[in-house]
Amino acid sequence: MQAAVHQMPQMLPQYPRQSLNGVINGAHIVPPTPPVATRKRKRPHQYTVSYSEVQEVDSEGKLREVIVIDDTPPPPTISPATTYTNGFSASYQPPQFSAPIRTRARAAAEAQALSASTSSVAIIPPAPKKRKREPVDDAHATITKKPVTIVQQQQPVTTTKSWASGSGAATDEVSKGPVPCDDKEGHYIIVPDDIIARRYRTVRLLGQGTFGKVVEAIDTQNDTRVAIKIIRAIPKYRDASKIEVRVLQKLKERDPMNRHKCIHLLHWFDHRNHICLVSELLGMCVYDFLKENEFAPFPRQHIQSFARQLLGSVAFLHDLHLIHTDLKPENILLVHSNFRSTAVPVPGKRNVPPRMKRVLQSTDIRLIDFGSATFEEEYHSTVVSTRHYRAPEIILGLGWSFPCDAYSLGCILVEFYTGVALYQTHDNLEHLAMMEMVMGKMPERFARAGTRTKPEFFKEGSRLDWPKAKASRQSKKDVRATRSLQDVIPPTDIINRHFLNLVQRLLAFDPSHRITVREALNHPYFSLSIAEEI
Template structure:
């Protein structure tokens, strides 16, 4: 879970209070001050594996910020030092604040009973795109809204890749935050919240554990209600046609890329296995080397999810095959057979493919091109499906070097559709229909 500067925080289990020990989290109470009184804790925003994040009031600028307080054990301190290095480069390279990437305001160390905690002060941002999808009841967003969000993400990626040489390595809905909260009352500035400048009277020393049983019961009740709602929503099978949603009217869809805890410089890779499972690129699964195109693959998965409300790939292990092999099979069913030279080029290729480039344990695939999938399952119009597939398919090329760069994606006609005349759109659609028709003839249809 990302909690870089999100207002939404985690809706799952809490961080576990046994983690508030030597080397672990720092217990924070409302009104606690940091950096010699410069930042005052207001409320908890969320938590992650390495840190908790608090809304804080910056007494110097009179603005609200997100205060990320890292666990104190040495490995977490090293991770924080790396993230601070990356965020500093990002912020210094974007003085005008136009690159759609989160900004680092300050950093310092805070001494507490559990050790020295590295702290990062980040600009306060709103809800994640995952929260937006949930708010929209897991329905696809109107395509013009998807375009708006995609332009922001690609602007951020272009800056990271081309100007800084950084690979994010963990792009997903949780790691893209809106500029502001969906609910105005949760935004401290828009809601006119009065900052807390001192610890409230009667706040006991055990502030971290106060009312914990009541809080957990409420969380469980909320989750139970949410599960029932989701189950009812899914009983209808296929999704309803995407319709303009009045729910999103008035919401600022500008967004920023956040969470650089696992980001790396392209010339200094940190890990072999990167990316959250559903957004993982084939070259990462096969261990054939990765670079900027891995982020582009994840971006395409995000764009699909925004437009449909569902993840593009949700692999599961089965009888006789692994989650990785199912993931590769799902990719090929939607995108066509993986070229043999790509399928056999990775350190782990022999685990999944035979020497002919066929999967060893999942033998019969049911191919369905992306545009037909969008029409059949999500009720896209033929034109919308063709145009969207035309934008996405090059980003999902099995050969990483053939994927367009973020800069090239920003120039694509689908993202700039308002600049095209209706005749140009119709012309592009007819050409694409011919092209997709030819592609379909080349694909064998079997049954998985």
């Protein structure tokens, strides 16, 4: 391209013609004073050339950079969709008196139009759209791209890396701009058919807790169904999940055949700031089964099977100097949720038709959720365990260790027998009062230790200060309604007598007098053969 520059002739002001000696017709006169200019004198015109850099596709389909001089017309377009008038395309008209003003934006737009019309492999970025799935991760999904107009600017492509720390492999995730994937609380937004880590396709949400969410997914590499625990994108939960990963890796290392019924970690990785733990897909948790079964108790032979497996799992943890600290029915999964339905009479009601009760076909279970698990030699937080399964030494601030797991197991076994939680309270003093209703008065030595750490719970003589004056009528009623353990598990036969004794030793107030889980496995209760019953 060339710029044509025309030098304009210099225009001089028209003054009366003068001779060199100032004489007109032989007479000497004074030369007239030139008129005063009414505007500033023009400076010599400075010619500058402005240019911009654009990209074009040449006749061979190759992209090249071209410098466009701003005082020349743009290159003619050759798009077959362009209409021509007088030898010029409709997108450009010849200048009338001067070249049109060319801006960088206009040059870029016209170059993009040329590229889009002449190249058979024009690169068109996808238009922004709401997140349905991650395009980069979904190897089987079809990405629909919307055409862009010739004046639309290309959107920057942001590349982020998510390092799969558990497997040592890295996954590159390319997304066009930031795509929201979390809610305001840091939970991952679950979308059906979402592809996670280029491998796992989500199916449905299985559950949600404080830590995050658990989803069912299909492992596209081997076409198997797995469960993925997706931790909230909050630092404290991410840190706890890394501890859980360390624990799970140790459990799998020490028990590769999984004889001790703890969940096995298959894979873990960091996906969009969420730690993800992949494990085998199991059935529902024991609590959900109880709930869907209208909180009907389990048959006694099932309780014995559950107790043996749970004590074995926790004994394995304790042998590794590991305390679970959060044992509860929600953290016990059935391997298979299959059941049969049978009609059972409603107790205490003769003329009421029998109701249908679900009976499990398999009692195989797995212990899960090691997010709060703590090694004995490491830091112990002040409060652990879910309220209903919390040991008295934790409530009194006396410190805790392996026996707190044994206490939680005692509460769980009673719940299996009755169908409902043994302690239903949310107040520390009320909880201790209910414990005394179930197990009798605290041992004096244990009560004196509690008086030193929680004097507000005791009165003179190291006796529990219940009820306090501020206690509500409902609270007093709930404590009075709490039955003793012998009333809850009546020793009507040898099975119940041994079961009652086992639970009493697991629920002992003083942790130093509480039976260990390893000792409990040798309890006479497990030598009994319990006949199948509803």
